[in-house]
Amino acid sequence: MMIHTLAEYQKQLLAKKISSLELTQFFLDKMAQHNALNSFITVCAETAKAQAIHADELRAQGKAGPLTGLPFAHKDIFCTRGIKTTCGSKMLDNFIAPYSATVTEKLDDAGMVLLGKTNMDEFAMGSSNENSFYGVVHNPWDTRCVPGGSSGGSAAAVASRIVPAASGTDTGGSIRQPAAFCGITGLKPTYGRISRYGMIAFASSLDQAGPMTQTAEDAALLLNAMAGFDVRDSTSLNVPVPDYTATLNDSLQGLRIGIVPSFFGDGLNSEIGAAIDNAKSVLEKLGAQCVEIELPHHELAIPTYYVVASAECSSNLARYDGVRYGYRAAQPVDLMDLYKRSRSEAFGQEVKRRIMMGTYVLSSGYYDAYYLKAQKARRLISEDFKAAFKNVDVILSPTTPDVAFKIAEKTHDPVKMYLSDIYTIAVNLAGLPAINIPCGFSGQLPIGMQLIGNHLTEARLLNIAHQFQQHSDHHQKVPMMESSS
Numbered sequence: 001m002m003i004h005t006l007a008e009y010q011k012q013l014l015a016k017k018i019s020s021l022e023l024t025q026f027f028l029d030k031m032a033q034h035n036a037l038n039s040f041i042t043v044c045a046e047t048a049k050a051q052a053i054h055a056d057e058l059r060a061q062g063k064a065g066p067l068t069g070l071p072f073a074h075k076d077i078f079c080t081r082g083i084k085t086t087c088g089s090k091m092l093d094n095f096i097a098p099y100s101a102t103v104t105e106k107l108d109d110a111g112m113v114l115l116g117k118t119n120m121d122e123f124a125m126g127s128s129n130e131n132s133f134y135g136v137v138h139n140p141w142d143t144r145c146v147p148g149g150s151s152g153g154s155a156a157a158v159a160s161r162i163v164p165a166a167s168g169t170d171t172g173g174s175i176r177q178p179a180a181f182c183g184i185t186g187l188k189p190t191y192g193r194i195s196r197y198g199m200i201a202f203a204s205s206l207d208q209a210g211p212m213t214q215t216a217e218d219a220a221l222l223l224n225a226m227a228g229f230d231v232r233d234s235t236s237l238n239v240p241v242p243d244y245t246a247t248l249n250d251s252l253q254g255l256r257i258g259i260v261p262s263f264f265g266d267g268l269n270s271e272i273g274a275a276i277d278n279a280k281s282v283l284e285k286l287g288a289q290c291v292e293i294e295l296p297h298h299e300l301a302i303p304t305y306y307v308v309a310s311a312e313c314s315s316n317l318a319r320y321d322g323v324r325y326g327y328r329a330a331q332p333v334d335l336m337d338l339y340k341r342s343r344s345e346a347f348g349q350e351v352k353r354r355i356m357m358g359t360y361v362l363s364s365g366y367y368d369a370y371y372l373k374a375q376k377a378r379r380l381i382s383e384d385f386k387a388a389f390k391n392v393d394v395i396l397s398p399t400t401p402d403v404a405f406k407i408a409e410k411t412h413d414p415v416k417m418y419l420s421d422i423y424t425i426a427v428n429l430a431g432l433p434a435i436n437i438p439c440g441f442s443g444q445l446p447i448g449m450q451l452i453g454n455h456l457t458e459a460r461l462l463n464i465a466h467q468f469q470q471h472s473d474h475h476q477k478v479p480m481m482e483s484s485s
Contacts, residue, residue: 155168167209193456
């Protein structure tokens with residue numbers, strides 16, 4: 001069975017050429033075959049089979065929806081009732097979620113089959129998936145390399161065709177950067193487009209869930225089910241959800257694409273620049289026009305992000321104290337000892353680093369100098385995008401400055417690691433939607449490009465990505481490991 005995309009499996013199910021149970025077993029077998037990637041924390045084999053049997057019953061009764069019976073994987077940051085939800089941390093290694101996240105409920109209501117929970121950087125903090133309590137995830141294109149982070153488990157699983165689609169979350173690029181490193185499509189929607197209820201928080205004003213798939217068409221199918229207002233999430237947008245598949249084939253004639261010249265200077269791998277130039281030519285042949293623009297405050301994005309994100313992380317992770325749930329230190333001598341040892345024993349180094357940074361910038365005497373100044377810079381970055389979108393429809397940029405790097409190459413230099421998100425972070429600060437699209441290769445490693453849109457323009461981004469994918473084949477390339485299946 002060499003079919004790859006959700007849309008193609010959907011057709012097979014509709015034509016009754018395969019059952020959901022057969023499809024589910026096929027992917028469970030692949031997950032077992034390729035477990036060396038370490039892309040999963042939990043495999044939900046029995047649950048998946050039960051869901052698949054129910055999906056086949058619904059289809060036999062004529063009650064199936066567009067996604068009924070289609071398998072997927074969840075990043076292990078979404079609470080899933082009755083299933084271990086760890087967020088990649090020792091702190092939650094024993095946590096069985098008593099309720100499900102809204103996204104989990106929506107995909108369950110759509111009839112999808114949950115194959116398992118994917119590995120991730122601890123509490124979504126990282127750019128390489130080396131920070132997980134459950135070990136490093138390997139890039140299927142070159143297992144000596146990282147898959148990107150924090151949604152690296154989802155990216156590696158989709159790229160290797162272990163699963164046809166997966167969920168991810170994006171706080172500063174954690175859907176788009178691993179999608180670029182692994183050669184898949186990854187969409188970060190507008191902030192508030194998908195509910196954050198039940199999605200374990202890292203930085204609440206930045207976190208956003210989204211789909212990770214082979215194609216833009218598949219991302220549109222998943223977004224149809226994931227998006228929507230949720231009364232349980234105060235940041236959820238109460239606006240209608242369009243059918244994202246309806247406009248995939250719209251013409252790109254007259255599309256204005258913004259290009260920021262400074263994005264293509266020093267620090268960018270020349271092969272990535274060349275691949276994006278080729279992609280621009282494809283889009284121009286489809287009717288688009290490229291226009292040079294400026295984002296004057298973009299250089300402030302990384303320091304602004306790490307002040308804001310660390311401050312919010314420090315606040316959000318204060319709840320993990322060894323008292324109510326999660327890891328608890330053995331035989332504490334008093335309450336303070338319980339707090340200190342539970343947190344020091346269960347949190348990894350990157351999480352501790354960010355908690356300490358966040359506590360510092362929020363502390364008396366430093367709040368104005370760091371946190372308040374970062375919020376002012378955030379406003380300037382957002383205003384730059386508003387000005388740009390008065391003249392262009394979307395902005396085209398690299399997703400990453402380089403292709404996937406070797407495991408352990410940057411672990412001792414956090415700043416160097418943080419720079420791998422240089423093109424993605426500003427999007428989160430402004431709450432905008434953006435998508436990674438595969439656009440080439442550097443040797444055997446994938447190259448991704450990023451399209452950034454104005455608020456609530458996910459349909460347009462998916463349309464552009466789909467049209468590009470109709471005239472390119474980068475998204476169809478498969479790691480060599482696939483040949484054994």
